[in-house]
Amino acid sequence: MERNRQPPLTVAIQGEPGSFSHMAAEQLFGPDLRLVPSRTFDALFEAVVSRRADRGLVPVENTLAGSVQGNLDGVLRHSVHAVAETRVRIRLCLVARPGMVLSAIRTAASHPVALQQCHTFFRRHPEMEPVAVYDTAGSIRDLMSGNASYDAGIGSELASRIYGAEIVQEEIEDDRENYTRFFAVSTEPGSDPGPRPKTSLAFVVAHEPGSLHRALGTFAHRGVDLTKLESRPISGRPWEYRFFADVRGDPRGDLAACLEELRGLAAEVHVLGTYPEWPGLAESSTGDT
């Protein structure tokens, strides 16, 4: 497996060590990896395309916030391949310098999405002001390096451990059913996806009644399971959309005929990648093909 190869796998993430992307990388590749922290997702994709990183870890959807906008477009635009998926539970901790007590905390910093997901906690603590920063783990790193004007950060237990901080309160997120799904991307397609292959596709349908219905029929008529369908605007073509679909199967096997038919019905059909379905958390179908 990849986790045993030498030298350690180099993995680009958006954000800092201790971020949920870092946790996703460890979940897929084990703890023995070299991180390439990137400030933006564009920088992350660049690190992969230029081969400064063997893999990039890209969040694609969250069970509360929905699509991580632009990242599926990014996979397509940078012509990288999705080679693995994983899911991470977003367990948010209020983290401070050792010895700090809850009642003394006046300001707590994190990524805006994380702050939003601690709405109930902030309502219970009106004395505490949320402060938006660019990264969950970065809020804790800056706190511990003395480069921060706030009293606490909100991030993962991993970040607290890495930067030598202390957890003041665990699980301050509103909703425990908070998971983020990640793709690992690479310049090369994945190897054998094993017994439960999943494939991510992108396609554009013609502007005529019934065209999306017909495109989905290529899966439905064969009993292929569509686990996700998402639409994204096409840049420069206002009010036109590209569909991103996840289906169970492998284009080199059971999906071959499906894809051939889809290419006849839809434009710009791309396979983003085929990878083993992540077994960590039971996944329901959208109900679909």
Added chain:
Amino acid sequence: MERNRQPPLTVAIQGEPGSFSHMAAEQLFGPDLRLVPSRTFDALFEAVVSRRADRGLVPVENTLAGSVQGNLDGVLRHSVHAVAETRVRIRLCLVARPGMVLSAIRTAASHPVALQQCHTFFRRHPEMEPVAVYDTAGSIRDLMSGNASYDAGIGSELASRIYGAEIVQEEIEDDRENYTRFFAVSTEPGSDPGPRPKTSLAFVVAHEPGSLHRALGTFAHRGVDLTKLESRPISGRPWEYRFFADVRGDPRGDLAACLEELRGLAAEVHVLGTYPEWPGLAESSTGDT
């Protein structure tokens, strides 16, 4: 029409006077309106539900960034009705105090999404640092009231005019094909949508192969035009999705049989509203039924 009634219509927006939501409100209801600026979308919906505002103006999608996440869920959760739609071109201006010249500007503030959409401009001006604030118009208001530590704001021409600022450079956005679509929402359903009715729906399909395909078949088989299909996660049910669909037609007329069939195939079918299709910008179909 609504623009002539007395007293003036009260309209809740997220953000400040001069925001693109304000422009959307003027486009739909004319300049004679009373704004209820709201810091968050939840506060906006609250203003409508509590009848402090007759209407709320809610951005639902942008042609570059995609879905304005959570706002369709908000329409559903707050049981308000979509009674109108409109589209606004996002024309971003660099705005400063009168007399300020471009070469003297070191920091420019705006909403993070607006900053992102001026990527090329900031690359051309490496001496200028982007500063994230909560609102485009708010960046200009705070600049002019002296409550800001930055040199310029980025927002609409309307905001520049309202706050007595000066436009230093127009159209600094990367992409001119940058439009945002808004819903006007109300506690009461809309009146007669006229000759081009459009309807927004939400539904959940069962977890079985072919169920989404069958649901879309209710439109396809009748030649009903689906202009938009979006999926959103269902809170508390990880990896399950609700679909939001826009279709041409009226549930009180040509869509009646469609909806009856859909209710037999899908769960939680809701009509968000029926409204006149906005004619301002030619809209393509997703290609669909």
